[in-house]
Amino acid sequence: LYKGLDIGTAKPDKQEREIVPHHLIDIFEISERLDVFRYVELADRAICEIRSRGHIPVIAGGTGMYIRALLYGLDPLPSNPELRTKLDAEFDSESGFEKLKELMSAKDPGDFQRWKQHRRKLIRALEVFEITGKSITELQKTWKENPSLRYDVFAGTLVWDREILKRRIEIRTDKMLRSGWIDEAAEMIRQGLLHSPTAHQALGYKIIAEYLEGGISHETMRTRIITSTWQYARRQITWFKNQHPESVPINMPVDMEKLICGIRRQSHDY
């Protein structure tokens, strides 16, 4: 989605994009704040446009929450950017967290119990509570109790053998570092990546920043990127295993045929 984070987020390159047109790439500046809701709006629009041309859209990516939100929808929870900015300023810090807990345990004990260790979720719950006077848990019930797919999809979760996956992450990291990731990161940091609202969360850039400041060696940086990527991959495994009943496992690389057949079937349905 973000401009500039080409190597670090492993964007498809020019050649790949000539073969398969990609959407929603480079549509945000790193200084922009992004969230699931906006993503779903944009993805819906892109899907609609692709289908209107008689083509089959393929949703690819590892951001579980975004994909689930696209496929199952979001409950109509309100948001208020100004209020949120205010709440963040007040509570999104070590010291603010204690105040937040006190406030929420008084105002909204249910959500407080649910998220008492989780600063961000508690702030979001407070935001919703301030706007609606209701607990976010209460308002999320529609999705929880009656999840239904918004699109007729064939969904597959790519599953690699763990040892092979680890090895692939290592190879991928080295490849990215050799392709100039460090220079890219330096440039992005110069443009304010570390203080960006959401883009700074892209994996690896903060670790590279530490290396550039001389805090850690090249090898330590490399190892940490590999470890974080691996941990992220594990979170993805958990997510897609438990949050996507519609998805079938595609054992890589042997089940590629299954994936292709699934996509073909969709195209016949059109």
Added chain:
RNA sequence: GGUGGGGUUCCCGAGUGGCCAAAGGGGGCAGACUGUAAAUCUGCUAGCUAUGCUUUCGGAGGUUCGAAUCCUCCCCCCACCA
């Protein structure tokens, strides 16, 4: 060769007689997840025929009712001196 410091559970690292299968961190494993999600958070992490037992704190002995902790010898590592 001499002096000083050190060897702790997968790793780093605390523990200097009982409350120690051993703090804390890392890693690993499992899980959560509705507007910052490549983020954030939670639980478990010696073994077993488990409210107890067995093995574990460099190795071998010893002191003690009781040792990761004290003593002796040995093996390795680091720093400084030569």
